[in-house]
Amino acid sequence: MTDVFDALADPNRRYVLEALSQRETATATELAAEMPVTRQAVAKHLAALNEAGLVASRREGRETRYELTPGPLASAMDWMAGVGAQWDTRLARLHHHLSDGSQRRGGGARLRE
């Protein structure tokens, strides 16, 4: 959980994720070619993403190709939705309590008003 959000906190890492969501696979050097940092920096980012379970690496000959594994994103979204839902129901309950009945509408996890 912490690893996932920490991985998403860096713009370069988010760029890598976006890039990998469009290509099927990519190598560190390929990604570094279109980014303002070194190959080793990208390799470190890919290691962090791998640690968070967001990418999977697979060596093919002399190059290592990375692919996106967006599973952990779902867990992160679940946590966020949970917080939002708690807040939402509490707010609904407050409204209900203030202006009597018939205020209860829509139910859960409406994050944007």
Added chain:
Amino acid sequence: MTDVFDALADPNRRYVLEALSQRETATATELAAEMPVTRQAVAKHLAALNEAGLVASRREGRETRYELTPGPLASAMDWMAGVGAQWDTRLARLHHHLSDGSQRRGGGARLRE
């Protein structure tokens, strides 16, 4: 965007968000009472959360009460869903391309298989 994920990356800050999703408001000292860190540390975390737009502060007399404003969570979830959706459609297109037609089902953002 970076601020939001960076705010969510810390366990103490996530705890603060969870706590604020259940209480309606809380002060830094209240939160610090049930956490293993100092009041000032909590205040810093609240400042970070405020920077990310996840909480709002309001001074009431001699104490400052914080309340949850989960709006930015929606934007973050949107970004994640976008990455997942891209990955998903690309995968679907790949399946479609491999095993001929009638493989196209469901469509968008199915993050967990």
Added chain:
DNA sequence: GTAAAGTGCAACCTGTCGGTTGCGCAGAGT
């Protein structure tokens, strides 16, 4: 067999993060 491409590992540097302590200042109670 030799050269080039691609990678991994280690060392190093700088900035920032999470946390603490100490102090000064404003509200609230007596």
Added chain:
DNA sequence: ACTCTGCGCAACCGACAGGTTGCACTTTAC
């Protein structure tokens, strides 16, 4: 008026993150 509570600001510290350079190692190409 005096005190106590709660807060904010500043300084300080250890640790780690992001990035770089340098080098050694495998795999492909010629």
